Amino acid sequence: MTSTGSLVAGRPAAVREVPDPAIEATDLVKRYGDVVAVDGVSLRVPRATIFAYLGRNGSGKTTTVRMLTMLSVPSAGTARVAGYDVRDAARVRACIGVTMQEAALDPAMTAVEHLRLVAGLSGLRSRQARAVAAELLDSFGLAEAATRRIGTFSGGMQRRLDIATALIGGPPVLFLDEPTTGLDPQSRRALWAHIRTLRQQGTTVFLTTQYLEEADELADRVAVIDQGRVIAEDTPQGLKARFGRTRMVLDHDGDLDRLRTALPGRNVAGGGPGRSVVLLDPDTASGSEGAQVLSVLEQVRAAGIEIGALSVSPPSLEDAYLRLTGSAITTGQDQLADPEAGL
């Protein structure tokens, strides 16, 4: 994608300045018959920040977004978006841009027709609509494909078009439901750059994701949702520090039991032939990270175990998620949690 021009275009006159917090939800509940999809979720998203809603499939992410964008009516609880109660749907819709998990496009139209139409429906006059459409196509690298039918676009292109559509009218609040799913790494990073620019320009971005790296890299604050409840909310760094564990990977003679005996009370696991992994408790009562590492090394040396290679990794969001929810964010067949893991 090319560098961004101005992504803020043609804001309708009726939008007033967005208050802080830009998004506020209090005890949102959504029931479908006996199933409780969202069980008392409360959030506050400060203005001009990127807020990541992290959780696996079926955790209630999309249901929450649907309630905040008035596609679903909450069974209980209230929410305010851009300063208006969500029940005032018309006003809120004028202030938000939304992309859902499935790109919501008409395959029979061309990209430029689609953008112009949405611009017109968003209240922009004909000439403005054309200008905005052209600008967005350019920003998202779709200018060459502008007059092709959307049905011929690749999945990645459709998603980029979908996101571009959400930006029409320069809404101050953006909801992006899993925006980078299915994108190649390059497009993903380019989109992250866009999102950062938007934040710089004052847009509040609420995004849901399954990608731990995305939440880590992009978000100012992360809320972890599992089984319909927010089980933790903090900055990415905060979550890692509070729930993640430092990893020490030791190459040694491979006698795991001996290592375990040398490190009583520590979490020691096998990491392959000749290698073991020690996970350090984030509980500060055990000492700072540095102190713990030294302590482990001393104990290992005192036990007479020779160490070959050694690496110490800071707490990861993946580990934090694991400890918070009791299982990994991927469950085998599910989507990738971190497609760049191991690179």
Next chain:
Amino acid sequence: MHTFRKFTYDAWLMFGRTVREATRNAGLAFVAPVLLSLFLLVLFQGVYGGIADAAGWPTGAFIDWIAAGAVFVSVFVGAGYTAGGLLRDLDSGYLLRLRLLPVHPGAVLVGKVAFEATRAALVAAAVLGLALALGADNHAGVPGFLLVVGLAVAFSFAWNGIFYLAALTARTHAAVLGLQPIFMPVIMFSTFWVPLSFMPGWYQAVATWNPFNPVLAASRSVLLGTALWPHLAIAALVMAGLAGLTYTVAVRRYTRLTAAT
């Protein structure tokens, strides 16, 4: 937020979108219906035209009688196109996109229905023009021409109600497409081909009750210059009835579909 002006503009944009899409399928939407009607006129006048020589036949030539019906054939063929389009929008998620915008959901329906009316006007005018060129009578000149086209437009509106109702109830394409052939018995067992008096007994018994007959009669009375107002009144009643029955339920279903759940 939803001012009347914005509603009209949005409906206009949706109309434009439907037009663009239809021109890509121009064959089916415009050409096929006109051709079929043309076929009917030419072949039946040429081959079965002799029936007009029979005693008691009310018009000069056969084509004078069937011209009125041929106009409506072009309305029947290709009906349900926009109803199918509505389903496509539902399936592709496009309707969802529209719900997320500050657009009144009604604007979508109005835009589509406006297209159906325009399409009907165009094909009906084409067929009527061709029929007159082939020698059919028109005793009412240009106002008569416009009145018949107007009847076709009104009928198209009412008839499409059936397809919208089916689309919004069953939500499958099969339902919409499966309903298309129903126009066949409707025109077969009507005064489309011959007056009631020319039908065998049992046939007449069936055809007498066909609500399509008043519409045909109104159209015919314009072209042939016979008693207009009673036929026009009944035709209007029939079409209003059909539209009322179908659209009230369809719109209610549509509202439920586009509301927050």
Next chain:
Amino acid sequence: MRDLLTGTLLTFARQARQAARDPGPFYVLPMLPAQLMTVVFIALFERIATLDRFGDTGYAEFLVPGVVVLVALLGAGATSSSLAADLRGGFFLRLRLLRSPIGAQLSGRLLFEAVRLLPGTAVVLAVGLAFGAQARNGLAGILVVMALVALLGVAFTGIFYAVAIRTRDPQTPFTLQPLGLPLAFLSTALVPLAVMPQWARTLAQLNPVTVVVDGSREAMLGQLWSAELGWSVAVLAAWTVLGVLLARAALARDMARS
């Protein structure tokens, strides 16, 4: 060869199952126009036949062996829908990977087309007989006519396949349906040549459907095994081959492209 046979039967069975779930477009729809026309035309236009432009055949017996071909002309092609859907959904990719004979996809469907039109044809003929048509060669004549209609359906479906492969549109049977109308009207299916305006007569004489209708009429009203019947079979065979070639070419092009 055996793979082709197995593949054909499997495809046939699959279409049969699909048709059982959704019998309307497969079994009922094809016979409706022909059915209605039979009833309407005999009821309304019989009197014209007496205005002695139809030769010495009764109108009903003239009409029925002709109008029955509309079952094929307005009802063929339903199997092209699943062909388009399979292409679009990537099923053909899988077939190629499994080295399964692609031709079986066509032959199995064509076989089903031949079979599925038979019930509708039978109904149209039955109603026609009730309305005054004659079957001078008894059951044999009727069976020959049914076979001709089935073959016409197979021949005509070729173009549906070619278009379905090209567009990958499961609505192909509906979008192409109007094609059958000129083929039906500009033939001797509904009226004899002598009664047509000159321009229509010329076109009808070039129309392969006319040959088939003549064979059908002979089988029902005249000689069971006639020269007309021979010509009908020849025309239908050639038409079928042409259709299959078109479909195969379209498939080849599609595979080369993907």
